[in-house]
Amino acid sequence: MIRKYLPPVLAVFGIxxxxxxxxxxxxxxxxxxxxxxPSAPPYKSFVAGSGIVETNTENxxxxxxxxxxxxxxxxxxxxxxxxxDSLFKLDDRDLKAQLEVRQSALRESEAxxxxxxxxxxxxxxxxxxxxxxxxxxxxxxxxxxxRRYAVEVAEAKLIKARTEVVSAMAYVNETKVxxxxxxxxxxxxxxxxxxxxxxxxxxxxxxxETPLMLIGNAEPLNVRVDxxxxxxxxxxxxxxxxxxxxxxxxxxxxxxxxxxxxxxVPKKSLTGDSVERVDTRVLQVIYSIERKDLQVFAGQQMDVxxxxxx
Amino acid sequence: xNFIALKMLIGDRAKYLGIIxxxxxxxxxxxxQMAIFLGLMTRTYGFLTDTPxxxxxxxxxxxxxxxxxxxxxxTDVLRVRGVEGVAWAVRLYKGLLKARLPNGTFxxxxxxxxxxxxxIGGPPVILEGxxxxxxxxxxxxxxxxxxxGKLANVTPDGRRIPLRIGDTMELNDHRAIVAGICxxxxxxxxxxxxxxxxxRATVFAPRERKLMSFxxxxxxxxxxxxxxxxxxxxxxxxxxxxxxxIKTITVRYYMKxxxxxxxxxxxxxxxxxxxxxxxGQTFYNxxxxxxxxxxxxxxxxxxxxxxxxxxxxxxxxxxxxxxxMGVGAASTFSFLSGRTELSFCMxxxxxxxxxxxxxxxxxxxxxxxxxxxxxxEPAIVFKT
Amino acid sequence: MIEMNNIAVRCEGxxxxxxxxxxxxxxxxxxxxxxxxxxxxxxxxPSGSGKTTLISIIAGVLDRDGGECEVFGSDxxxxxxxxxxxxxxxxxxxxxQLFNLIPALTAAENAAAPLMIRGLKRREALDRACEVLxxxxxxxxTRSLPSELSGGQLQRVVIARAIVHNPRLIVCDEPTxxxxxxxxxxxxELLHNVAIGIDRVLIVVTHDARIFEFASRIASMDDGHIMxxxxxxxxxxxxxxx
Numbered sequence: 001m002i003r004k005y006l007p008p009v010l011a012v013f014g015i016x017x018x019x020x021x022x023x024x025x026x027x028x029x030x031x032x033x034x035x036x037x038p039s040a041p042p043y044k045s046f047v048a049g050s051g052i053v054e055t056n057t058e059n060x061x062x063x064x065x066x067x068x069x070x071x072x073x074x075x076x077x078x079x080x081x082x083x084x085d086s087l088f089k090l091d092d093r094d095l096k097a098q099l100e101v102r103q104s105a106l107r108e109s110e111a112x113x114x115x116x117x118x119x120x121x122x123x124x125x126x127x128x129x130x131x132x133x134x135x136x137x138x139x140x141x142x143x144x145x146x147r148r149y150a151v152e153v154a155e156a157k158l159i160k161a162r163t164e165v166v167s168a169m170a171y172v173n174e175t176k177v178x179x180x181x182x183x184x185x186x187x188x189x190x191x192x193x194x195x196x197x198x199x200x201x202x203x204x205x206x207x208x209e210t211p212l213m214l215i216g217n218a219e220p221l222n223v224r225v226d227x228x229x230x231x232x233x234x235x236x237x238x239x240x241x242x243x244x245x246x247x248x249x250x251x252x253x254x255x256x257x258x259x260x261x262x263x264x265v266p267k268k269s270l271t272g273d274s275v276e277r278v279d280t281r282v283l284q285v286i287y288s289i290e291r292k293d294l295q296v297f298a299g300q301q302m303d304v305x306x307x308x309x310x
Numbered sequence: 311x312n313f314i315a316l317k318m319l320i321g322d323r324a325k326y327l328g329i330i331x332x333x334x335x336x337x338x339x340x341x342x343q344m345a346i347f348l349g350l351m352t353r354t355y356g357f358l359t360d361t362p363x364x365x366x367x368x369x370x371x372x373x374x375x376x377x378x379x380x381x382x383x384x385t386d387v388l389r390v391r392g393v394e395g396v397a398w399a400v401r402l403y404k405g406l407l408k409a410r411l412p413n414g415t416f417x418x419x420x421x422x423x424x425x426x427x428x429x430i431g432g433p434p435v436i437l438e439g440x441x442x443x444x445x446x447x448x449x450x451x452x453x454x455x456x457x458x459g460k461l462a463n464v465t466p467d468g469r470r471i472p473l474r475i476g477d478t479m480e481l482n483d484h485r486a487i488v489a490g491i492c493x494x495x496x497x498x499x500x501x502x503x504x505x506x507x508x509x510r511a512t513v514f515a516p517r518e519r520k521l522m523s524f525x526x527x528x529x530x531x532x533x534x535x536x537x538x539x540x541x542x543x544x545x546x547x548x549x550x551x552x553x554x555x556i557k558t559i560t561v562r563y564y565m566k567x568x569x570x571x572x573x574x575x576x577x578x579x580x581x582x583x584x585x586x587x588x589x590g591q592t593f594y595n596x597x598x599x600x601x602x603x604x605x606x607x608x609x610x611x612x613x614x615x616x617x618x619x620x621x622x623x624x625x626x627x628x629x630x631x632x633x634x635m636g637v638g639a640a641s642t643f644s645f646l647s648g649r650t651e652l653s654f655c656m657x658x659x660x661x662x663x664x665x666x667x668x669x670x671x672x673x674x675x676x677x678x679x680x681x682x683x684x685x686x687e688p689a690i691v692f693k694t
Numbered sequence: 695m696i697e698m699n700n701i702a703v704r705c706e707g708x709x710x711x712x713x714x715x716x717x718x719x720x721x722x723x724x725x726x727x728x729x730x731x732x733x734x735x736x737x738x739x740p741s742g743s744g745k746t747t748l749i750s751i752i753a754g755v756l757d758r759d760g761g762e763c764e765v766f767g768s769d770x771x772x773x774x775x776x777x778x779x780x781x782x783x784x785x786x787x788x789x790x791q792l793f794n795l796i797p798a799l800t801a802a803e804n805a806a807a808p809l810m811i812r813g814l815k816r817r818e819a820l821d822r823a824c825e826v827l828x829x830x831x832x833x834x835x836t837r838s839l840p841s842e843l844s845g846g847q848l849q850r851v852v853i854a855r856a857i858v859h860n861p862r863l864i865v866c867d868e869p870t871x872x873x874x875x876x877x878x879x880x881x882x883e884l885l886h887n888v889a890i891g892i893d894r895v896l897i898v899v900t901h902d903a904r905i906f907e908f909a910s911r912i913a914s915m916d917d918g919h920i921m922x923x924x925x926x927x928x929x930x931x932x933x934x935x936x
Contacts, residue, residue: 004320007330011631014638018341021641022658038398038428038528041391048391048399228385230546231392246427267385280383303427308392313816314799314807321798606794609755611783612811613776688755691794692746692867 037249041305042242047231049285051223051243051304053296055216056258056288057188062087062213064184067205070197075213077195081186087213088197092182099175106168113161120154127151190217193298221289221296223255225304226267226282234308235260241287241306245296253294255287255304311612315620318600319627325596329589329628330635333668336585337636340578341656341664342643347574348660349653354564355557356495357404357420361431364526365535367556368399368542371549375563376556377498379404381520382548389546390525395533396542400425402524403511406501410480412463419456419504420497421481423511431526432492433505439475439490444507449489450481456502457491481514496653582667589632590675597621597679601686609688617683621676629672633665702863702895703729703752707761709918710747721747723918724761734886734896734908739915745899746867748915752897753786753865754778766862783811787856789866789885793848795840795855801827801847802836805854812859826854829888846877850884857889864889866898870905882908 041048068090075087127147134144194214197203203212223243227235238257245251261284285306289296296302320326352359355376358367368390370380390399403423408416424431424444432441433451443449452461457473464470473479477488481504494503506514512521527550529538535552542550551559565571597604604617644654710722721744729735737745750756751763754770763769766785770778787808788794795804806823810816824836830850840848849869856864869885870878882905889896898909906912906926913923 007327007631007635010638011634014634014636014641016638017645018634018637018641018656018661021644022656022661025644025654025656038400038425038430040397045394046392048388050388226385226388228383228389230385231389234392280385282385305391311810314796314803314810317798317803318796321796600796602794603796606788606790606796607807607811608779609753609782609788610808610811611779611781611786613779615776616811689750691755691788691790692750 040249043305043307043309045308046305047227047234047308049225049227049304049306051225051287051302053289053298053300053302054222054224055190055193055218055298056220056222057190057217058222059193059214059216059298060188060190061211062184062186062215063207064090064203064205064212065181066090066178068092068182068203070199070201070203073195073197073199075192075195077192079192080190081192081215082189083186085186087184087186087192087215088203089184090182090203092179095175095179095182099172099179102168102171102175106165106172109161109164109168113158113165116154116158116161120151120158123147123151123154184213186215188215188217190215193218216298218298220292221298222258223287223289223302223304224261225285225287225306227285227306229264229281229283232264232283235283235285235306236308239307241304243287243289243302243304245294246301246303251294253289253291253296256290258286258288260285311616311620312623314607315623316627318603318620319596319624322596322599325592325599326628328592329596330632332588332592333585333628333632333671334635334639336581336589336671337633337664337668338639338643339581339584339636340667341637341640341660343574343577343581344660344663345640345644345654345656347571347578348655348657350498350570351561351564352655353496353498353653355560356497357422358553358557358560359495360434361402361526362434362553363430363528364553365529366527366539366542366550366552368525368527368546368548368550369523369556371547373549375560377560378563379523381518382522382525383520384522386546386548387522387525390527390542390548393538393542393545395530395538397528397530398428398430399525399527400428400430401508401522402431402526403508403515403521404523405511405515405521407482407504407514407516409461409502409504410483411461412479413465417460417502419461419481419502421504421506421511421514423506423508423515425526426507426509429507433494433503435493437491437493441490443489444505446487446489448478448485448487448510449506450479450486450510451490451492451505452488453494453503454491455494455496455500456504457488459502461502482516484514486514578667582671585668585671586674589628589671590678593625593628593675594678594682596624597682601682602691604683605686605688605691608683608686609691614684618680621679621683625672625676625679629668633668636668637661637664700730701728702731702733703727703763703765703897705748705752705761705763708748708751708758708763709760710744710751710756711759720918722751722758725918725920727913727920727923729895729897731895732890732892733910734890734898736906736909736912737897737899737915738901738903738906738912739921740901742917743915744918745915749865749867749897749899753788753863754782783808784859785862787859787861787864787889789849789852789856789864789869791868791871793840793852793872795848795851797840800837800839801832801843801851801854804840804851805858808855808859808861823854823858826858827851830854830884844877845873846881849873849877849881853881853885853889862894864894864896866896866900868900868902869898870900870902875904878902878905 071089071091073088075081130139130144130147133139134141192213192215196210197212237260241255243253243255264281264283267280267282357376370382373380387399387401390396402425405421406418407421409419410416422431429441429444433453437454439451444451452473461479462470462472473488475488475490479486492505497503515521529535539550539552542548608617641656644656647654705725705727708722708725712719712721725748737748739745747756751758752765757771768781773781802820802823805827806819809819809822827833827836830853832847832850835843835847843851870881873881886908909926911923911925914921
């Protein structure tokens, strides 16, 4: 009996096992939920862009007109500043020394004027007397002529001495201006965003790789939105937009259109590498962040969706 | 009559078992070979299986299959985001990078760079650590097979120390710290898989102008996926495929440009022919041996229809048993090899396909027998 | 009607030829034969005389080439193969020289085969078959396989199979040639006792002279002709003539 039923029973087990294998094998592994939900745009039709937060003055890299060692930094990151406020000062001891030298040179030349003037007065006096004596034929004509020339020389010397005073004053002023330039001042009202210069460091005049100091007006903050040039035609000036903070889709803010950057620029991919690579060309649109209570920082990236109702 | 047919069949034990084993062998061969074939084919898109979150994959229009990496421009993800019906779109980097192991050897790894913000496209199962560990500095997540195998540190005395959380390795001259161990579907080339964030992957990757391999898209509910693909294609000029479509083109690529399907096809056909030969011949012999009794039944008034039904029932019986034993054996095979490099894939369609094959074998086998019986003159019963 | 005439089987000028051309064999060259109800007709003659061909035609398993042949008023040539099969399943019982019992089936199952062909349920068919086996003296061997039975027992199973569905015509081909004399005699006695009925005919092909005593009439054949038909001394024959 067992032998008779063995094949069919084996077959039934076989089919059962096969079905079990099929069911067990077809179980799909459920996907891990995303760590953060991606942001979802509120518009039906929209252009997406990646935005970077900046100040409304744009971020100003402060430079210095003269190179030199920094002797004093007046502000720190976050300091609110007004136009004309001092930011930092370069070492000016050499200028101060030069000023003293030049001031004493000025005094010297002023004294020289006095000497010249006295000499001239003396010679003029002698000339008057010589004329009288010459009329009396006490001295020769030749002697009188000499006296006359001496007066002319003394007059010229006085003029020279006066000119030297003016020049010495100009030197003093030059040094004073240079002293003023050793103090770097803020060109705008705003906030210090970044300080990369410290007392004792050498500040180079000209464009530096890292700006010495970044300042800008952070109220309100702007977002510079990169939009692929292929999507540029879809944008309207003044179109509303929404920005999402990366990392939490719940944090979002409406944006107000400010302007288009009229010049299309090559986009740099943010690889963090020392050499940035050019990827594609983008239209940049400037929006200002409307929400005042949003905790957002200049330089932060945001996902931006611009309404493109066709 | 059914009863008589079955008793006749089982009564001839040698032939009964012979036919069954012939059919079981054919069924085993067909099922097992097709399962391995399908397994291999599913491995070609194992990466897609592991990344089930997106509905649509956006790639370069020239991409022929999923491992055919033709990077896109960075802003394409923004353009795709701007298409109506797209709920979200994130970028994904995939590339083959060289890892240097502590013992100095090199190993090619598949590096997957996930969108920094959402980490969408991560591995399906994390065994140790967490996906969000990728936010740590220089963090990577390594698949367990790679960590225990190809990426393991082999000491000079031959011991294999698996890669664990906290270990460092070198990816294309950059330092990387293991922050998790995951499990992924085995890939076609069986390279280790390393997950990291997109921006870190671009640091690891060799210098190229474009790096983004895919844009993963989730559709808004209520949007037809193929329509959305069309729209993405039209708006961006990129190729957009639903998950099933890209699986199909991947499999089709491998079918078309590799010899794999031909190889397996030959084996399956061989199994089929062996089945027809063994089972068909034995079955015909069985009918031939019993022709006197079929004649007797025919003389006693059994119609051709009844006799054909008997033959078909016999064929169905051996077919069913042979099929059952065959697929059972194939399943056992797959069960036993579950933890090895062999790939098995048994969808229900495969069971149906091998059932159809066995049914065909039975029909072909019984056809000769049926012909013999229809032609049979009942008068032979009086011949000695 | 023929029934009224008491004629069960009537053949007139039946001919049958096998093959064609040079291999042509004239098996029957014009047979005239009448078998009455209640008769046991024996066909005797040397090998190749056409006995088996004749009963094949009468049993409806072989087509005749010419002549007339009616069995209980029906002509097989007027039926299609399905009707003929149905007719055989209802009206004809067979006893074969080599038994032709399916080796995988028990005695009861073999005997029940004609009933199953007629569409009876297995249980019912087996019950009926057991009853009939009981009548042929094999009530205790219903579960035996043919390989476990002796020649005489096998032929009893065959007889049970031939009569289980109560057919009107029973054809027997050399029923005793595979048996020894004594067993053959017993089998013929049994056949005589259980198979002969008022509304039934038995046609037995044999060349075993020792069983002629069971026949009602004996037709001797040679070379496709009926040579002569003689009456036996059988009492049944006399009974029926009354």
